[in-house]
Amino acid sequence: MTRKPDAAKLTVDALMAIQPVIPVVTVDRSEDAEPLGAALVGAGLRVIELVMRTEAAAEAIRRMSGIEGAIVGAGTVLSPTDFDVAMKAGARFIVTPGLSSFIVEGARAAGVPILPGVCTATEIMTGLSLGLDRFKFFPAEQAGGPAMLKALHGPFGHVKFCPTGGVTERTAPDYLALPNVAVVGGGWITPKALVDAKDWEKIADLAKTAAGLKR
Amino acid sequence: MTRKPDAAKLTVDALMAIQPVIPVVTVDRSEDAEPLGAALVGAGLRVIELVMRTEAAAEAIRRMSGIEGAIVGAGTVLSPTDFDVAMKAGARFIVTPGLSSFIVEGARAAGVPILPGVCTATEIMTGLSLGLDRFKFFPAEQAGGPAMLKALHGPFGHVKFCPTGGVTERTAPDYLALPNVAVVGGGWITPKALVDAKDWEKIADLAKTAAGLKR
């Protein structure tokens, strides 16, 4: 297999720079992966986090990764087993809801970018000691929202976050305006009702609006 | 000593299934243990968390455990020393406000069920890596309440919680309605003023109402 040019130099910063919102996607039926992925990529959202919460997830990562231009990562990676399944499915990056040093070290050994979740200063310091300074901030709204991120910016001026969890099209700009927010994670682009209805057109509309958010 | 039939198979899930609310009880005078325990057990609250916050706690666990049908555990176990004292007093389960891998491993070695407190995704992932998927969520109200538990249900769909801290008779139903809440911990059933007044009747009334909560 020929590696795509961007595969060699993929970093968390590069991933975060591509678009203002990373869609967080749950796929229940693997056959939805292509049309759903095509709707997102076509609307400008190439970087997609597909969560390992369903039986179909691994096959969906595999299928969605076949779409020209798509960069599909695995989310909700909770264990080394999940990590192995995600890597075998071709995940280009790894997202975890919390910080696990085991999974961080696994990702480093495999050379795959990882975005682990944190929500306290202690968790950030643990991440720093592992050599990381890019994190998911989860669950963003419930863990204190923009006010918490502002407070964390004081001591952690060089750390950048991807707030995820409860963020909406309406609240995303409040996060994206912060100096320590690089990108947000968004579940609102692919709500279950629209995916179940296979309404790719409506999803493409939501994706276009998300892709156009300022930061 | 003949082990009671349920002693052999006591698991956290079994404990959580017995009643909708686990009373969290502070005993200042060990002679209160029997009448207080009898009021709770008589009202249908057999599983009781007695906190290691007073000089009388160990003796109170010992005495309350003698009540027919009572399953008395130790709460606020903060150190291996607390753990040893609790085990010697006959604690049938262990509750800790936060997650300590030392205490979790001690409980596993002793074969006693443990319910450690967590309140972030990282803490849950640490617990998962220790083989646990049942946790106290503490302090429930202050750490984000039902909204936080809903957010944590996303990535941690198989994890069940016992929210404790600030929960009341009025707010308990909001927690018990959540798919990831198995039981709640309640301090409202044995308020200090009623225990000091030895008003076992009023405590039995509060316990009956708690025992009747739907989940």
Added chain:
Amino acid sequence: MTRKPDAAKLTVDALMAIQPVIPVVTVDRSEDAEPLGAALVGAGLRVIELVMRTEAAAEAIRRMSGIEGAIVGAGTVLSPTDFDVAMKAGARFIVTPGLSSFIVEGARAAGVPILPGVCTATEIMTGLSLGLDRFKFFPAEQAGGPAMLKALHGPFGHVKFCPTGGVTERTAPDYLALPNVAVVGGGWITPKALVDAKDWEKIADLAKTAAGLKR
């Protein structure tokens, strides 16, 4: 160099007992250190946390430490490197936004008091296992404020906190009234605008009011 008498017995409890508010100070120009420190010490705020967030921080610690009566510590210590720089600059105590066992152990080995930040029960239990029971509570307002500290007082009755982050002259009394708050950290005494304007008189006024807060 002759050690001052109080240098030998400096403990976190001793530091916390000196004044109700520890000013948290950012210095951008090392030449501001003396007049700024003099304004604080003259107003009764001898214990000063100077944060390692600027190029000038180490030199500012060195200079401010020369003021008669000043006890200058380093805040925002994020790594062993920061710790070494702070110690070489003469920091008399160490403050970290989160809990790092590496830095705690370094401080113990060096015999310097450390006040690490925590905001969850698990983080407190980790601190207890490291032999600590005095913590910064950070970020105080965003991590739940006085209500969270009240909840943590339940299981952790012997632990004392220094709430820092978002605390103001107006809200400081709510924290200082709590049984588990020994002192608060305050950034409001040295706001950037006043430091940039070299308005030491106004800073001295704010410091006097802070020094007079009841606890």
